[in-house]
Amino acid sequence: MATQGASFGKSTLGRIERRRAVDDVHAAIREAILARRFPPGMRLNVEELSAQLGVSLTPVRSAIQLLAAEGLVDVHSRSGTFVATLTRRDLAETFDIRCALECLAAENAAPGLTSAQIEYAQKQLAILARPIRSDAQRRAHEQANSELHQIVIDAAANKRLADMYESLQAHIAMGRLHSVDQTWQSRLSQEHQEHEEIVEAMQARDPQALVSALRQHIMRAKIALLDSVEADNS
Ligand SMILES: [Zn+2]
Secondary structure (H helix, E strand, O other): OHHHHHHHHHHHHHHHHHHHHHHHHHHHHHHHHHOOOOOOOOEEOHHHHHHHHOOOHHHHHHHHHHHHHHOOEEEEOOOEEEEOOOOHHHHHHHHHHHHHHHHHHHHHHHHHOOHHHHHHHHHHHHHHOOOOOOHHHHHHHHHHHHHHHHHHHHHOOOHHHHHHHHHHHHHHHHHHHOOOOHHHHHHHHHHHHHHHHHHHHHHOOOHHHHHHHHHHHHHHHHHHHHHHHHHHHO
16 A cells, blocks of 8 residues: 555656756747847757756756747758748748738737726736836746737637637747847837737727727838848848
């Protein structure tokens, strides 16, 4: 009886630890990719990563599978695993789908937006109005930007739509890395005006105005991003 209890306890703990290791490894590699410490095209070696992170090979392999599903790494059966390189076409496709999903969500969600959701949107808008002079402020800005868009997605209460939107997030985050330059700073006032229009349409609970404000904002961001990627590659 005592032995049975002990072995049950052991196997339960083992499972939890393994799951945590995968999550930690996934978060660590993802962060390194998004911060460009692991730049696009870099080869990822499972043995090296497991040594660096002090974990066994299994959680590293599982984490790489998760990252591949997110589109952050490319696994080639013969040549190995690499940090994904996003082409202009990848980014264009991601932004087109993002636009379609946000507009669909907006159309369905606008009439039923709650006062709490609108207040939360206004709060994000206030954060987005703050000047950006440090990395921390920049991260707060990006966070508020994501939150604002997520309010519309969540308000649509469509799980499939939300899952599809979530699957684009890694590419959207990677795309933002291309825009860390002066053009990004110079676009800020335009971006803020667009966010104001989005929040105004939310306040009015006007589906057409919200769809139009979101489409203009996302398509402008797409063009600006594609321009900066072209500049990067040249
Ligand atoms: Zn935005």
